[in-house]
Amino acid sequence: MRRKLPSSTSLQAFDAAARHGNFARAAKELSLTEGAISRQIARLESLLNCRLFDRTGSRVKLNPVGARYAHHVRETLERLERDTQYIMGMPEGNKSLDIAVLPTFSSRWLIPRLNSFKALHPDITLNIAARTDPFILSGSGFDAVIHFEHPAWTGMRMQFLFQEKLVPVCHPALLIDKDVNKQLNELPRIHRRQNPDAWHRYAQEREIILDNPAQGVRYDLHEMAIAAVMAGQGVALVPRMYIENELSSGMLVSPWPVSANLSKNFCLVKPSETGINEAAVEDFERWLLAEMNSPADVLI
Helix, strand or coil, X not given: CCCCCCXXXXXXXXXXXXXXXXXXXXXXXXXXXXXXHHXXXXXXXXXXXXXXXXXXXXXXXXXXXXXXXXXXXXXXXXHHHHHHHHHHCCCCCCEEEEEEECHHHHHHHHHHHHXXXXXXXXXXXXXXXXXXXXCCCCCCCCCEEEEECCHHXXXXXXXXXXXXXXXXXXXXXXXXXXXXXXXXXXXXXXXXXXXXXXXXXXXXHHXXXXXXXXXXXXXXXXXXXXXXXXXXXXXXXXXXXXXXXXXXXXXXXXXCCCCCCCEEEEEEEECCCCCCCHHHHHHHHHHHHHHHHCHHHCCC
């Protein structure tokens, strides 16, 4: 059955007219005449069998149906342009992978190690997108996801990677007393918004006193909490694997033990069925597991 789709010319004319609220300005942007824009809009409205603009004399304004359609058309055109530019930029014969990754893991662990992957697989272009929350993988356009275990991945193929464990960390200038547990109670606490009871659970686990463990600023990402700690703004519970370099250099200190209970399992999540990029996904998975298990990169 032939698909009922408008022409790209009509869609571009509609998008420009919707953004400008004016056919003349849309025509100038697209190097067309105002009459050509009007005809393309008329063809689109005829195909849809509904009006998209309210017309008052020479003025036009999107009606509610047109405003909704304009939003979807703009997203579609932007996505099509991104995909076109992406394909144009690919060397001939190369493979590519689109991987969704948690932001802090991406910036603090994965990306600094990608030279190793590129050396092993120069024919694979690895594109990385940040995704904080779990999502439906099927139909997302991603070949795989590096994320924590979650019901959203039910039915997907999962490979365990590591267990993320949290540890309190602060700037060394903030430690002025040998009683580190006392200071942990006195230092400003930094929270991660998605894990609001972490400090309360840590205090219970370590059997230490924290007055009002919920008090303190909140950030969305571990990367933000680490930046705040680096600036000497307080103490945060962050995955130790993200701050190993700072701890080794003395830029940060953590005289408190790693939590045994505040942890998440991280996995490489793949679609339930193999896709056209399966061989490249397998190459990436083998490299990832090797990096995880290398002596220099044992995750604490």
